[in-house]
Amino acid sequence: MFGGNTLKPRYSKVSSNPSSFLPLPATVGAQIKTQLKHKNVVVVIVFIVFVFYVFVSPLFHFITGSFGSKPTVRKYPRGHVSTSHHMIEINSRYIYPPIEHAPYLKELTIYNLVQESKVRDSNFPEIEKTLVQSLNIYDNPDPRAQAIKEDEQNKYSDLSRAKNAFKNNDKKVFKPKKLSSGSYPEVIVVTAVDFEKYSVEALTMIVQNRVDYAHNQNYGIYVRWAQEFLPHLNSMHALENSEKRKWIRIFCIRAAMFAFPEAKWFWYLEEDAIIMKHSINIKDYILNPAALNPIMLREQSIIPPQGTIKTYKNSKAENIRIILTQSESKLETSSFMVKNDDVGRSIIDQWSDPLYLNYPNFPYGPDSALTHILQWHPFILSKTSIIPARTIAAQHTDVELPPPTNGKGGDHIHYYNGDFVAHWSDCKGSACEANVEHYFNLRKTGASS
Amino acid sequence: MSKEFNLPFSTGGSLEDGIDHLGVSGLGIGGEKGPQQRPNYPSSSSSSRDSSKGEDPYSNTFKPSSKYSSGNIYSWRNIKISIQTLLRTTLEVILVHKRLSVVVATLLILSLFTSTPFIPHLSISDPKVVIILAANEGGGVLKWKGPQEWSVERSSIANKKQYAKQHGYGLTIKDMTIKKRYSHEWRESWEKVDIMKQTMRQFPNAEWFWWLDLHTYIMEPQLSLEEHFLNNLGNATYRTLDTFNPLGLPLDIPYVNYENQPIDMIITQDCGGFNLGSFLMRRSSWSEMLLDVWWDPALYEQMHMQWEHKEQDALESLYSTQAWIRERVGFLPLRTINSFPPGACSDKADDPQYFFQNKDFVINMAGCEWGRDCWGEMEHYKALSKRLHKKWWHFT
Numbered sequence: 001m002f003g004g005n006t007l008k009p010r011y012s013k014v015s016s017n018p019s020s021f022l023p024l025p026a027t028v029g030a031q032i033k034t035q036l037k038h039k040n041v042v043v044v045i046v047f048i049v050f051v052f053y054v055f056v057s058p059l060f061h062f063i064t065g066s067f068g069s070k071p072t073v074r075k076y077p078r079g080h081v082s083t084s085h086h087m088i089e090i091n092s093r094y095i096y097p098p099i100e101h102a103p104y105l106k107e108l109t110i111y112n113l114v115q116e117s118k119v120r121d122s123n124f125p126e127i128e129k130t131l132v133q134s135l136n137i138y139d140n141p142d143p144r145a146q147a148i149k150e151d152e153q154n155k156y157s158d159l160s161r162a163k164n165a166f167k168n169n170d171k172k173v174f175k176p177k178k179l180s181s182g183s184y185p186e187v188i189v190v191t192a193v194d195f196e197k198y199s200v201e202a203l204t205m206i207v208q209n210r211v212d213y214a215h216n217q218n219y220g221i222y223v224r225w226a227q228e229f230l231p232h233l234n235s236m237h238a239l240e241n242s243e244k245r246k247w248i249r250i251f252c253i254r255a256a257m258f259a260f261p262e263a264k265w266f267w268y269l270e271e272d273a274i275i276m277k278h279s280i281n282i283k284d285y286i287l288n289p290a291a292l293n294p295i296m297l298r299e300q301s302i303i304p305p306q307g308t309i310k311t312y313k314n315s316k317a318e319n320i321r322i323i324l325t326q327s328e329s330k331l332e333t334s335s336f337m338v339k340n341d342d343v344g345r346s347i348i349d350q351w352s353d354p355l356y357l358n359y360p361n362f363p364y365g366p367d368s369a370l371t372h373i374l375q376w377h378p379f380i381l382s383k384t385s386i387i388p389a390r391t392i393a394a395q396h397t398d399v400e401l402p403p404p405t406n407g408k409g410g411d412h413i414h415y416y417n418g419d420f421v422a423h424w425s426d427c428k429g430s431a432c433e434a435n436v437e438h439y440f441n442l443r444k445t446g447a448s449s
Numbered sequence: 450m451s452k453e454f455n456l457p458f459s460t461g462g463s464l465e466d467g468i469d470h471l472g473v474s475g476l477g478i479g480g481e482k483g484p485q486q487r488p489n490y491p492s493s494s495s496s497s498r499d500s501s502k503g504e505d506p507y508s509n510t511f512k513p514s515s516k517y518s519s520g521n522i523y524s525w526r527n528i529k530i531s532i533q534t535l536l537r538t539t540l541e542v543i544l545v546h547k548r549l550s551v552v553v554a555t556l557l558i559l560s561l562f563t564s565t566p567f568i569p570h571l572s573i574s575d576p577k578v579v580i581i582l583a584a585n586e587g588g589g590v591l592k593w594k595g596p597q598e599w600s601v602e603r604s605s606i607a608n609k610k611q612y613a614k615q616h617g618y619g620l621t622i623k624d625m626t627i628k629k630r631y632s633h634e635w636r637e638s639w640e641k642v643d644i645m646k647q648t649m650r651q652f653p654n655a656e657w658f659w660w661l662d663l664h665t666y667i668m669e670p671q672l673s674l675e676e677h678f679l680n681n682l683g684n685a686t687y688r689t690l691d692t693f694n695p696l697g698l699p700l701d702i703p704y705v706n707y708e709n710q711p712i713d714m715i716i717t718q719d720c721g722g723f724n725l726g727s728f729l730m731r732r733s734s735w736s737e738m739l740l741d742v743w744w745d746p747a748l749y750e751q752m753h754m755q756w757e758h759k760e761q762d763a764l765e766s767l768y769s770t771q772a773w774i775r776e777r778v779g780f781l782p783l784r785t786i787n788s789f790p791p792g793a794c795s796d797k798a799d800d801p802q803y804f805f806q807n808k809d810f811v812i813n814m815a816g817c818e819w820g821r822d823c824w825g826e827m828e829h830y831k832a833l834s835k836r837l838h839k840k841w842w843h844f845t
Contacts, residue, residue: 073683073684074683074684074687074688076688076689076707076708077689077701077707078706078708079703079704079705079706079707079708079772080701080703080704081703081704082703082704083703254704257704258703258704342734342735342773343734343735343738345772345773346735346738346771346773349704349771349772349773349774350738350742350771350773353748353767353770353771354770355747355748355751355752355766355770356747356748359747359751361747362747369747372747373742373745376745376746376747377741377742377745378741379737379738379741379742380738380741380742
């Protein structure tokens with residue numbers, strides 16, 4: 001081991017270092033050799049461990065995975081409104097059709113506003129089917145080209161302007177100018193108005209009433225022409241049937257849910273109603289669980305007064321997705337609220353299934369359909385709450401009501417002074433018009449006094 | 450020996466100390482030398498260290514630093530002593546209070562099975578995936594099972610049992626005999642939905658539920674569902690029907706928004722539309738609602754003449770009209786979890802996308818009970834699976 005080495009210090013350069021004055025020991029060379037051997041062994045072991053670590057250990061997959069190609073996420077088409085792939089973004093929280101077009105629309109009639117065609121299925125050529133479609137099917141696929149085309153037509157006549165505005169209502173979606181918190185309305189009041197039922201003046205009052213209320217409470221509104229939903233009903237005569245036309249409520253609220261995707265609640269209020277107290281914030285009044293909990297009717301028969309299926313005794317107000325009222329004999333949907341979440345939207349989708357829509361055993365249209373759904377589907381029943389009718393749909397009556405005793409109105413259905421909403425449903429012709437005027441003015445004087 | 454580990458020299462002898470310190474300890478054997486041998490090497494190796502402690506570097510005597518010897522309470526000997534003391538005391542206490550100790554020990558052991566916080570628990574973790582195997586389909590009052598049917602059932606069950614065990618999945622075998630409550634013409638074949646609901650209650654912590662018909666066989670049992678597609682669900686599935694739409698369902702309906710919607714149901718399509726012989730559902734409020742509305746008397750009354758495949762047709766109808774259903778259904782190619790034998794879908798015999806090829810995951814002998822030989826097919830695929838997974842060191 002020591003052989004071959006002279007006693008002369010091997011590392012003379014090292015010893016010439018002025019800081020070291022002692023010569024290196026004689027055995028230092030051998031020591032360094034051994035040292036280097038050790039070092040080699042260590043290096044080899046480290047290398048082997050490294051190779052095993054990278055290629056054999058499970059972490060190997062992780063390392064290669066992180067350097068590999070990123071998984072591509074499949075793209076799917078965006079959601080779209082019911083009759084078109086185009087969308088018109090509106091900055092205003094109040095989405096409503098130009099009411100002043102009502103006379104033109106009346107003049108045009110529904111036969112010029114929607115497309116009715118007869119089709120035969122190739123499998124069953126002997127059966128002729130009616131197909132009612134929106135005029136949006138003739139749109140140019142390019143929205144800009146379509147807009148230019150419509151501008152041309154709008155210059156040409158007021159009628160075509162009204163027609164274009166009518167078919168474009170469906171495309172309107174809300175897009176706030178800036179996405180700051182607080183700018184997005186939490187509750188949307190939804191109404192479908194019929195230009196054949198009411199005059200322009202009455203329609204203006206109805207819409208104005210909603211706008212005033214929404215402005216007061218920082219909510220949004222979503223108003224559509226009832227006639228726009230003829231394609232959904234697939235019939236030109238659906239509006240003549242007072243039960244069939246109720247389905248418009250469901251289609252309209254679904255469209256509103258698409259137009260205001262971030263809103264929390266949607267309140268469908270029939271056109272035959274006026275909001276009487278604009279100071280009431282519906283969130284504190286009904287929608288918040290703390291407010292809803294005491295007023296929701298538990299163990300209430302779905303078909304009053306003695307139906308077998310009842311609302312749950314211990315359903316929680318936080319889980320409620322849909323809030324409705326009842327008359328003496330059935331569920332009513334003239335004024336109801338739906339929460340805007342997955343389950344709330346699913347309930348509306350399920351409710352508007354075309355097979356329910358055309359089912360002959362539902363005498364009251366959507367009211368019967370919902371009654372059926374609640375009786376057969378416990379999941380939806382557990383998400384539903386029935387509240388007294390006077391809270392959101394106090395009924396107007398032409399009959400003189402008994403005067404309120406001890407300062408309170410007598411029953412749980414009819415409208416008394418100071419109620420939130422006045423609603424009338426069984427009026428004919430000019431009587432409806434008179435109701436609008438009466439309650440609109442009553443609210444104004446009531447608010448001013 | 451234990452004392453020596455605390456000496457400064459043993460730590461000073463590491464390689465990093467460099468060439469100047471390669472005295473004795475530099476060889477890495479310094480630690481093994483006793484302190485008495487140290488004075489023989491009054492080299493420079495430990496000089497800097499010793500002088501830093503204010504000791505004479507050339508002193509021939511070794512004086513252990515008080516810091517590293519008996520004064521250190523963390524020394525191994527001291528720890529050993531204290532542990533011994535502690536054990537002895539504990540033993541004494543236990544011996545004095547025998548009954549109390551037994552009670553405390555019992556409570557401690559029982560607490561392993563509770564869910565109280567801050568206490569260690571002995572929990573058998575619940576499976577994330579539960580396989581539901583429908584057995585005895587159509588059995589009961591109509592006929593006795595023959596020996597071949599028993600054999601098919603046994604093979605199918607054993608296959609799923611083995612697979613579930615291998616991957617830690619749950620398995621529940623559900624009896625599908627004809628029951629009176631499903632005998633009404635509007636309510637036949639609706640057990641599937643009820644069984645699904647029942648299983649979700651039975652396994653409250655499981656996430657995915659995989660329905661398998663009896664006439665299925667898992668051909669690649671080593672492949673876990675996570676590895677196969679669950680971990681890569683977004684790319685493994687397709688959600689719009691524009692690429693494959695054997696029924697001609699509407700491609701596009703309003704309001705469907707796939708963005709940020711998870712997949713809660715995974716199904717396949719065969720040549721005749723949706724196939725529910727092998728499908729998965731994830732626990733969620735969506736699936737709870739679907740299982741609730743899937744069977745609806747008002748819909749079924751209108752359609753029961755057209756809906757030959759009952760719940761399959763009902764789902765197709767919901768899918769084609771309702772946005773909320775569409776948003777959370779994902780489709781897998783048939784061969785991913787539901788390959789067909791040549792007998793099924795025989796009209797499309799030239800289309801390879803339906804039929805089993807080696808290394809496909811699951812074979813579904815769909816419709817073998819209608820004029821085909823279930824037992825023969827089952828035996829064939831059982832043998833094939835065995836052959837495909839034969840290890841190279843096995844003979845024959």
